[in-house]
Each structure stands twice: as C-alpha cells, then as structure tokens.
Amino acid sequence: MTRDSRKSSTIHEIARRAGVSIASVSRALNGKPGIGEALRERILKISRELEYRPSAAARALISGKAAVVGISLGRQEIELRPYYILLYQHLTLALHQHGRVPMFFAHDQFETLSEQAGSAILLGESPDDTRARILTEKSIPWVRVGSAGEGFSLAPDDRYGIELATRYLIDKGRRRLVFLGSELELPYCRHRLAGYQQVMQDAGLAERSISLPFTIESALDAYRELARHLKRYGLDFDGLVCETDELALGAVAALEDHGIVVPDQVAVTGFDDLPALAGSLTTVRQDIALLAREAVALLVEALAGEPPRHMMIPVELVPRETG
Incomplete structure (x- = not known):
C-alpha cells in the first residue's frame, strides 16, 4: 500500500468513526466553515487517535497560498x-x-x-x-x-557569543587580538564586532579589526586578506576573533601556509559551529x-x-x- 493510499484509508476511517462524510472530515481538518464546533472537535479527536498527519503538499492543494x-x-x-x-x-x-x-x-x-x-x-x-x-x-x-x-x-545572541570568544582568548593570555569580519564599515554589520570591542575595552586592550567584502567565498577572502596582512606587517597579533566559521577556516589556512603554528603562536575562534566546517575550530555554537x-x-x-x-x-x- 502506498503512502497516499494509506492516508486515503485513514481519512475514510475517520469519516466512518465520526459518522460523517469525507467532505466534513476535510472541513474539520483544514479549519473550513460548514460544520459545528462540537463535530469539528470530535473529528479532530478521532484524527489524533488515528495519528493522521496530512502532508504539507495536500494542505497547499486544499488551502491554496495560505x-x-x-x-x-x-x-x-x-x-x-x-x-x-x-x-x-x-x-x-x-x-x-x-x-x-x-x-x-x-x-x-x-x-x-x-x-x-x-x-x-x-x-x-x-x-x-x-x-x-x-x-x-x-x-x-x-x-x-x-x-x-x-x-x-x-x-x-551574537554580541554575547563574541564576548565569550574574546574573553576566552584573553583568559588564555592573548593580548593582541584582531577581529576579522565582513563589511564592518556598515552599521548593520557591527553587532558581533560590538561584543569584541566591549571586552577589549573592559580589559584595557587595543582594538583592531580587518574588514572583508561580503561574498559567498568568505573563506577564500579571509585567506587572501590575511596573507596580504602578514606579508605587509608580519605577525603582529596573537589571536583572531572571527565573525564566522568560514572566515576562521580561511584564516587558519593562511596562518599555516605562512608557517605560523595554530594555536601556539596565534589562537583562532569562529562563530556558528557549522557541522560541515567547524571541525577542530574553537567556536561559538548557535x-x-x-x-x-x-x-x-x-x-x-x-x-x-x-x-x-x-x-x-x-x-x-x-x-x-x-x-
């Protein structure tokens, strides 16, 4: 018996037990007018007893765009x-x-x-x-x-999550922390940055950030930008607080390709804890x-x-x- 035929059989059983027509069952299950509330409740009770679950596709056909x-x-x-x-x-x-x-x-x-x-x-x-x-x-x-x-x-709770990550690195003895994020010059992109800034201010440490473009290749963007930074300034930080796991992965790859040991020389944190990406990352899980x-x-x-x-x-x- 197919799934659709099982559903049809269940609807017929609901109608038989309630002593009503298939149309009345449909009205009750889909909140339509045309039947009394007492009857509607009886039909719904029977449907629950039979564990009837109309498919989402069926609801779309019955209810239209609603x-x-x-x-x-x-x-x-x-x-x-x-x-x-x-x-x-x-x-x-x-x-x-x-x-x-x-x-x-x-x-x-x-x-x-x-x-x-x-x-x-x-x-x-x-x-x-x-x-x-x-x-x-x-x-x-x-x-x-x-x-x-x-x-x-x-x-x-984005801000609190970044506060946790920043405070964690400071407690580990890191003092030269940089925040790595996307389009940080835009006000609506600064909610996670604000968490980093607050903890750094409370600790009396200098704030620094690196802003990247917002693209679907964020890991690659982070890799390229960090590689340019290392070439220009050398290793002038000991921790990276990254806005996302993707940015953190790109940063770790850039550091390792430059012979920098993670986390001995530079600690890195991410955000999201995405199953396919987080792996060995210290990160904030949502x-x-x-x-x-x-x-x-x-x-x-x-x-x-x-x-x-x-x-x-x-x-x-x-x-x-x-x-």
Whole structure:
C-alpha cells in the first residue's frame, strides 16, 4: 500500500468513526466553515487517535497560498553560504511539521512572494531592506531572522557569543587580538564586532579589526586578506576573533601556509559551529535547529494576530584545537 493510499484509508476511517462524510472530515481538518464546533472537535479527536498527519503538499492543494510560507533572501550573494543552506533545511523541516509548505524566494523573486505565499520568513537584512514594509502593507504576516526591530524577529545572541570568544582568548593570555569580519564599515554589520570591542575595552586592550567584502567565498577572502596582512606587517597579533566559521577556516589556512603554528603562536575562534566546517575550530555554537523551530513558532503567533516580539536564541562557546 502506498503512502497516499494509506492516508486515503485513514481519512475514510475517520469519516466512518465520526459518522460523517469525507467532505466534513476535510472541513474539520483544514479549519473550513460548514460544520459545528462540537463535530469539528470530535473529528479532530478521532484524527489524533488515528495519528493522521496530512502532508504539507495536500494542505497547499486544499488551502491554496495560505499554507505556503515564503522563505525570502535579501541578498543574492548569500544564497550558497553554508549557514543559510543549513538554516533553510531546518526551516523546511519545522514548517512541514506544522503542516506548512515552504517556498524559496531569491532576492530578485521577492516581488512574486505575495502572489504565491500567505506568510513569510525573511533572511539576510540590509540597511535599505524594504521587504518587511511591503509585506506589512499587503497584510502578509512575516518573521525576520535578524536584529530586533519592528514586527516579529529572532536572532542568536551574537554580541554575547563574541564576548565569550574574546574573553576566552584573553583568559588564555592573548593580548593582541584582531577581529576579522565582513563589511564592518556598515552599521548593520557591527553587532558581533560590538561584543569584541566591549571586552577589549573592559580589559584595557587595543582594538583592531580587518574588514572583508561580503561574498559567498568568505573563506577564500579571509585567506587572501590575511596573507596580504602578514606579508605587509608580519605577525603582529596573537589571536583572531572571527565573525564566522568560514572566515576562521580561511584564516587558519593562511596562518599555516605562512608557517605560523595554530594555536601556539596565534589562537583562532569562529562563530556558528557549522557541522560541515567547524571541525577542530574553537567556536561559538548557535542552535540553528532551535532557531528554525522558534522562527516557525513566532510565525504562528504572527498569523494569529499576536503582539510582535523579539526572541534571542542562546549561544555557547565550544573550545577545540584552534583556541
């Protein structure tokens, strides 16, 4: 028996036990009008007893775009970055568990989102980001994965995570720490940098940073920039606090290619603890699966008309070989 035939059999069994038509079962399961609340509750109770779970695809066919959640990227160049790939996978899983249908929208596809989706999760903010405003004007509920602001939002505790990493290296005796990040000259890119700056100020140590372009080849960018720095200035630091695991990997490779021993001469920390990348990195772990589940939970609140709020996802330091 195929999966579809099993589902069909279960629906027929629900209808038989409730003494109603298949149409009434469909109305109850999908929140449609046309039946009384007592009957709806009885049908839902029977469906739970039979462990019936309608597929997300089926919900999309029944409910149209109301069941579709648009996952929207704000910048084209981040689509292939490992962090966003992993986050998208976890969002897809969490949405399916809520009976929702995820649909991916690249940066240049956002204008079509309102035509195909009933709600949205926004990734990759920028200063001139107009997506939230557009969705609000069109009365489409949304959640932003990013800094606190208007509407529903959530983010890992970025600043605290970098504070943990910076303080950890100082406690290990490092005094010449450099922060390595992307587009640090832009205000909205400085939330992790701020954590490094605060700890360095508290410790009475000089702050230094290296800013890189924001591209999908961040590890290679870090390698090249650090190689240029070493050639020009020599080894003038004993620790690197990196904004992401990708930057940390590029930095470690550049140091090793210049004969610099990690962590004996230079300690390196990352951020994210991405399974495919972190390996031996001392890094700050954020629970991406939890972030995805909470993003979907906030979206449910947004759909229900609850007051907007911001949620901070906790992080933790994971000491490994590079620190």
